[in-house]
Amino acid sequence: MTKTLYLIRHGQTLFNQKKQIQGASDSPLTELGKSQAEKTKRYLDHLKLSNYELFSSTQERASDTLEILFPNEAYTRVKGIKEWHFGMFEGESELLNPPREKGVALFGKFFADYGGETAEEVQARSTDALTNMLKHSDNQNVIAVSHGGILFMFALKWLPIEEVKKINFGNCCILKFEYEADEFRFIESINPIVN
Template sequence: MNNYNKGLTRLILVRHGRTRANEDFLIQGASDGLLTTHGEAQAEQIGFHLSRFKIDHIISSDLTRAYATAMAIAKHHNLPVEKYPLIREWNVGLWDGLRAEEFLNMLKATGKPVSEFSPEGGETLHEVRERARKFLSIVLEKHREQTVVVCSHGDLMRMLVGNILGIEIDQANKIHFNNASYSLFEYNGQHWRAMAINRLPDPAWELD
């Protein structure tokens, strides 16, 4: 613990940089994917931006796109990156790889809210939310009064924020996270407070 964190646990949630699937508007669930050249630049940018923060620990999903983003942050702090499969993206099973528009249309055709959707070969958002809850409990137990960076994925982060703020799944699902954005939350031992959500770093250089 450092004096900066006295009495507070800080979580900095970072969504991974852009991938080819993001550029092509494809659903990219638990499948792996590399950062594009643009995504690598985004990772460098968020890494530079967060270099001004006093960070104690860095955690990442074990998927390459998140881990590469975490490594771009870690090099500024001389810290290792701890991989957690628990914070992988939502596994949408056979729906993985569909165009986002097609996915949304097929989801709408089921007549169910997204919270009740159970993709074949995948998991429900209730299961994702439970993974997020377990992860949050681990972080609060192991890293009390520390600042922890968590590099993960859009849907997982939505469910994590839902747990933090007590928001139901369908409401939390409306939260948007840009690639390589960061969100900051503080916990005082009793209550969470959102300090920033979907904040983009001050541009150290221009990205196309």
């Protein structure tokens, strides 16, 4: 059976607003972040999805976003889709990130030297977690709220870098994939807060 994955980034947080590296650290949703989640909820309500299962990263900003999208509904928190761990860079200014193209998280092994994760580790754990979710769900649709680094690395697993660079990974963006037999096929990216 072909299933559909809606992989969603959380709403804006205090650290996003202050341009601080967040990663494994956490900070609360801002009022704008809550508003972004409300707009995304309206988009998802319009889809009239049924037969779905809900998942969230174990981090507060993701679960808080999911609880706005689907209030009073049960969901499962999954460590495998928590944000990239940036080691000693956690909580520091984004200006300290290594040089890169805007919106492109090609950090390679950089953060591993500072107690964090490599890009390969992040991609492997998130791909394993998302594959397990889809494989074991009895539902047609899987909705998972995660993080910008996870969305980027997961997209990079299934798309060439030139296609990934075209995606807007802003807060509350949605990546839609079809899944069958341990393979994902990218369908589209959706940005409900700007549409």
